[in-house]
Amino acid sequence: MTDPIKTRREGAILEVTLDRPKANAIDLTTSRIMGEVFADFRDDPDLRVAILTGAGEKFFCPGWDLKAAADGDAVDGDYGVGGFGGLQELRDMNKPVIAAVNGICCGGGLELALSADIILAADHATFALPEIRSGTIADAASIKLPKRIPYHIAMELLLTGRWLDTTEALNWGLINHVHPAADLIAQAWDMARLLASGPPLVYAAIKDVVRDAEDAKFQDAMNHITKRQLASIDRLYSSEDQLEGARAFAEKRDPIWKGR
Structure with a gap:
């Protein structure tokens, strides 16, 4: 088989x-x-x-x-x-x-x-x-x-x-x-x-937020993001990729995403 x-x-x-x-x-x-x-x-x-x-x-x-x-x-x-x-x-x-x-x-x-x-x-x-x-x-x-x-x-x-x-x-x-x-x-x-070719940590955060928000009130879902209560959001906001995105924009070049 x-x-x-x-x-x-x-x-x-x-x-x-x-x-x-x-x-x-x-x-x-x-x-x-x-x-x-x-x-x-x-x-x-x-x-x-x-x-x-x-x-x-x-x-x-x-x-x-x-x-x-x-x-x-x-x-x-x-x-x-x-x-x-x-x-x-x-x-x-x-x-x-x-x-x-x-x-x-x-x-x-x-x-x-x-x-x-x-x-x-x-x-x-x-x-x-x-x-x-x-x-x-x-x-x-x-x-x-x-x-x-x-x-x-x-x-x-x-x-x-x-x-x-x-x-x-x-x-x-x-x-x-x-x-x-x-x-x-x-x-x-x-x-x-x-x-x-895109930012994997951002993808992870998007999927996490979408799942979390599916049955949540808007403000509750926003609080989970702004207070970094989702692991993917906390990882993203502390990541090298977050800095790389800002630097690439300022330097007018394509970002190099490392997933960390």
């Missing part, structure tokens, strides 16, 4: 490919492997950006492997350190993650894409939350989706399970950009290289 997760590393960028023919569905073993991969990415100081995609041209990921479930994989089993897909419950993931959606993206696969910071899609990609049709709940999507796109659109998708094409997904802000299928991975790598 081949490894269901393929990785490619180039400089500060890690590409993670879900490769489980025929549909790239995720079982418990695959989820645990993905959690290890993303935890290693999070903890590696030399890596700055990750790309998540699926193998082949038809499926990004349909989510939970129902055939594995029929063979005994419990839906409430041990998904691993990062929860389902290794990403959506991974604590302290303070590095940018790009989802390159190369085809059908539904159910837990859409929830996995929603765990990324930027979503790029091939022009033939489609999106849905069909759990309603099998009598269950898209749990993570029920939490995340109404905060990402208009409430009534999110509720329609959750309550009906209908499909979106890339035109509608882009219109509602579910995805960032649409690319021809043949160009998708190259475009994802271009985006990753742009992010990898």
Whole structure:
């Protein structure tokens, strides 16, 4: 049996490919492997950006492997350190993650894409939350989706399970950009290289602040920043990179980010 997760590393960028023919569905073993991969990415100081995609041209990921479930994989089993897909419950993931959606993206696969910071899609990609049709709940999507796109659109998708094409997904802000299928991975790598050239401590602070502020009152969230109560903010404000940014601006040159 081949490894269901393929990785490619180039400089500060890690590409993670879900490769489980025929549909790239995720079982418990695959989820645990993905959690290890993303935890290693999070903890590696030399890596700055990750790309998540699926193998082949038809499926990004349909989510939970129902055939594995029929063979005994419990839906409430041990998904691993990062929860389902290794990403959506991974604590302290303070590095940018790009989802390159190369085809059908539904159910837990859409929830996995929603765990990324930027979503790029091939022009033939489609999106849905069909759990309603099998009598269950898209749990993570029920939490995340109404905060990402208009409430009534999110509720329609959750309550009906209908499909979106890339035109509608882009219109509602579910995805960032649409690319021809043949160009998708190259475009994802271009985006990753742009992010990898940026200040990693600032990225960490941004992600930390966004998470902290999600359910906080504005002033409480601001106090966490101004009083340096978030570890990423405290590290940033005491860093060499903070000084480097100011010096580079004053000297009219590109900054050299060291992540410290």
